[in-house]
Amino acid sequence: MWDEQLPDGRYKFFERYKDPYTGTWKRVATILTSNSSRAQKQAQKILERRIAEKIAQLKTSEMLFTDLFDQWWTFYQQEIKRSSIASLSGNIKEIRESFGLGVKVVNIDPKYVQNYLDSLDCSRNKKERTKSMLNLAFDYAADLDIIKDNPARRAKLPRVKKTLEDWKKVEEKYLDEDEIKPLLKELYRRPSTYRTALLAEFMSLNGCRIGEAVSLEPGNRDFETKVLQLHGTYDHTGGYRNGEKTTPKTNASYRETIMTKREMEILEEMEFINELEKNTNPRYREMGYIFTTKNGVPIQTNSFNLALKKANERLEKPIQKNLTSHIFRHTLVSRLAENRVPLKAIMDRVGHADAKTTTQIYTHITKKLKANVAEIMENY
Structure with missing residues (x-):
């Protein structure tokens, strides 16, 4: 002074x-x-x-948006998993290079955000993810009293109009009984895809995600009480051999289910063949998981999906649907809906707090059931 x-x-x-x-x-x-x-x-x-x-x-x-965005992303990475960081990095890079360049945070209003979203030439899902990232960044700014209101949350994406094609697409999210049976039969037929078959059938009965399934350990199942603990997922960001079991996707994903007899048979069989490999395969690596390859490494999602597509091509009548691990999860939703299990009970079983796809499948199946009622009444 x-x-x-x-x-x-x-x-x-x-x-x-x-x-x-x-x-x-x-x-x-x-x-x-x-x-x-x-x-x-x-x-x-x-x-x-x-x-x-x-x-x-x-x-x-005076703070520029790019400075705010970098500060928020550094903070946010401490709250999310490695796999989430990897999947979001592309979006973060695009926003960092195209939004709010040289613009002060306080000068960004809802119209500015709206114009940016409207100008994006990308899929609806990508737009939703971009808006979500902007929502979080501006929430961070509001929490620090840099701004009073979040301009991103006041910007809108147009509502998606439902068409007949959209309803038809719902049917492609799950397998009917006359589709899953021949597919599983073909997977079981070949020794090279036998483990894939066990995992696929298990997911169709339990409704778990593939990341949850391959992170299962013997300590997560109790054959006496029939309780299965789904308390994590497999993070393979650094490769499957270097992966680790981490916390589940959401709080609702942290759950316990009651196993069917067939689910327990599958787990027992997987543990048995793993034990055989452990004693006969010099390349076997003990990682402590149940659904593994013959070398003891958790089954990879890409390899699993490829095996499904190859098996489908070998069928006399190939299934005209996009086959991925998720289709077995949705198949359980379809089965339970057809048996009039309440939506909330289905969501609890598959670990959904807010399940768009589950609701779509449930609504679609129950709509078919209503049609069946009408047909029955026509006979009176």
């Missing part, structure tokens, strides 16, 4: 501070009638308060 005497005999006190965003030096000042020790202490307090106010004002008016 320094001072200068003014022509009228008063004293002007100055103090410098560094702009945290531009790196430039600025100064504040105050005028007092004296430069005594007491006056200097008073001036120091006044100047410190003004510097704090200036910096606080800068935080709400």
Whole structure:
């Protein structure tokens, strides 16, 4: 701090501070009638308060969106899994390079966000993910009092109009009994896909995700109580051999199910053939999981999906649907809906807190059941 005497005999006190965003030096000042020790202490307090106010004002008016976005992403990565970081990195990079370049956070309004979303030439899912990232970044800014309202949450994506084709697509999300039986039979027929068959049938009975299935350990099942603990998923971001069991996708995903007799038979068989491999295969690696390859490594999703497609091509009447691991999960939803199991009970079984696909399949199946009722009534 320094001072200068003014022509009228008063004293002007100055103090410098560094702009945290531009790196430039600025100064504040105050005028007092004296430069005594007491006056200097008073001036120091006044100047410190003004510097704090200036910096606080800068935080709400000068910060660029790109700086905010980088700060938020650094923070957010501490809250999510490695697999989520890897899957979101592409979106983050695109937003970082195309949104709010050189624009102050406080100058971004809902119309600015809306124009950006409208200009994106990409799929609906990608637009939804982009908007979600912007929502979170601006929520972070609001929490830090950089802005008062979140402009991204006031921007809208147009509602998707449901068409007849959309309803037909719902049928492609699950397998009917006359489809799953020949597919499983073909998978079981070949020794090279026998483990794939066991995993596929298990998921069609339990409704778990493939990541949940391949992270199952012997300690997660109790054949006496028939309880199966689905308390995690397999994170293979660093490769399947270096993967690890992590927390599940959502709180609803952390669940326990009651196993059917066939589910327990499948688990017992997998553990038995793993034990055989452990004693006869020099390449076997004990990782502690149940659904593994002959070398002890959890079954890879890509390999599983490829095996499904190859088996389907070998069928006399190939299934005209996109076959992935998720179709077995949805097949269970279809089976339970056809047997009039309440939607909430199905969602609890498959671990959904808010299940768009589950609801679609449930609504579709129950609609077919209503048609069956009408046909029955026609016979009276």
